[in-house]
Amino acid sequence: MTDSQLRVDLAQFDRNLAHVRETVSPARLMLVVKDDAYGQGLENIAPRAVQSGVELFGAFDVPTGVRVRELVGMGPRILAWQTCGEALIAQAIDSSIDLGVGDQRFLDRIAEVARHKHATARVQLKIDTGLHRNGVRLESWPGFLAQARTYQDEGLVQVIGVWSHIAEASDDDDDAARAVFEAAVAQAEAAGFALEMRHLAASAASFERPEFRYDVVRIGAFCYGIRSADGPNEEYLGVWPISELRACVTQVRHDGVVIGIGWLDGLPSTLAGRMRVLTPAGPRRLQRVWLDASEIDSWPGASVGDTVTIFGGPQAASATDLAELIDTVGEEILVRVSPLIERVCVA
Numbered sequence: 001m002t003d004s005q006l007r008v009d010l011a012q013f014d015r016n017l018a019h020v021r022e023t024v025s026p027a028r029l030m031l032v033v034k035d036d037a038y039g040q041g042l043e044n045i046a047p048r049a050v051q052s053g054v055e056l057f058g059a060f061d062v063p064t065g066v067r068v069r070e071l072v073g074m075g076p077r078i079l080a081w082q083t084c085g086e087a088l089i090a091q092a093i094d095s096s097i098d099l100g101v102g103d104q105r106f107l108d109r110i111a112e113v114a115r116h117k118h119a120t121a122r123v124q125l126k127i128d129t130g131l132h133r134n135g136v137r138l139e140s141w142p143g144f145l146a147q148a149r150t151y152q153d154e155g156l157v158q159v160i161g162v163w164s165h166i167a168e169a170s171d172d173d174d175d176a177a178r179a180v181f182e183a184a185v186a187q188a189e190a191a192g193f194a195l196e197m198r199h200l201a202a203s204a205a206s207f208e209r210p211e212f213r214y215d216v217v218r219i220g221a222f223c224y225g226i227r228s229a230d231g232p233n234e235e236y237l238g239v240w241p242i243s244e245l246r247a248c249v250t251q252v253r254h255d256g257v258v259i260g261i262g263w264l265d266g267l268p269s270t271l272a273g274r275m276r277v278l279t280p281a282g283p284r285r286l287q288r289v290w291l292d293a294s295e296i297d298s299w300p301g302a303s304v305g306d307t308v309t310i311f312g313g314p315q316a317a318s319a320t321d322l323a324e325l326i327d328t329v330g331e332e333i334l335v336r337v338s339p340l341i342e343r344v345c346v347a
């Protein structure tokens with residue numbers, strides 16, 4: 001008997017990457033790898049992506065960026081955009097990681113750290129196009145650009161790009177965001193910055209709306225075959241899940257079969273009564289989820305050591321299928337899978 005596993009199909013990952021790159025070309029793909037590559041294991045994902053031709057990584061936070069740098073060497077570019085303190089800014093500079101900057105005081109802190117280190121920080125300036133999560137508002141943008149210009153002239157920062165993030169919820173909101181983005185880019189160019197990267201779209205908009213692609217698209221979900229909840233299916237998108245979560249039968253009872261995976265391992269307890277687990281005899285209802293085990297409907301001949309699939313693989317439900325049952329997104333199902341569950345690469 002083996003323990004629960006998240007099996008990651010790297011050959012499928014290659015196919016997804018090829019399809020995504022072809023779809024968004026000539027824009028370049030920035031592969032987003034936040035949260036341990038959406039729970040699938042950065043150690044395997046990042047080097048494989050480089051072999052597959054990925055040159056840009058979106059890390060979210062600096063520690064992830066540093067891990068990517070250790071895994072892939074100096075060639076690829078890495079962007080981290082979570083606002084952070086001086087120690088992490090210094091690490092970003094040391095590891096040649098671009099910092100996404102959506103706040104004037106964060107820019108000031110980066111310039112201070114760079115001054116201290118006698119180094120130049122690579123920065124990508126973030127305009128707030130309506131999400132209001134992070135980003136400089138258009139009314140403050142000219143002042144922000146002027147300050148960035150001063151720091152660049154002092155050699156403290158180098159402005160590499162302008163970017164933003166959009167909701168990808170409604171076309172009208174996204175179009176309004178795009179107009180703000182284009183105004184911000186035009187102002188940055190007028191301020192004399194030679195922008196290497198302009199980027200706005202994540203998975204959904206980059207597939208559906210070519211005008212959102214610019215130089216770079218930041219894509220996580222679709223590269224891992226995670227379709228959007230209530231969005232187009234895998235067939236339409238041309239990408240397929242790369243991960244399959246498996247568990248083993250640990251006990252056969254008269255009224256059900258116990259499997260060795262519970263909510264502590266990342267199986268949401270709210271899925272009990274709502275989903276089916278794929279067993280050797282076909283799908284069986286998930287009855288109950290406990291801390292470290294769950295119970296499913298029985299089948300003839302069930303025995304300890306049998307393997308079942310919770311999600312992923314050619315026949316079982318996808319992570320997004322499960323997510324839709326409990327009103328969340330496929331990414332959340334994946335990143336909940338406990339780090340204690342082994343990631344096993346196949347192919």
Ligand SMILES: *Cc1c(COP(=O)(O)O)cnc(C)c1O
Nearest residue numbers: 032165202203218219220221222
């Ligand atoms: C997570 C993230 C992405 C990737 O989004 P997907 O929908 O997974 O493609 C892109 N940009 C930012 C800023 C993100 O945080």
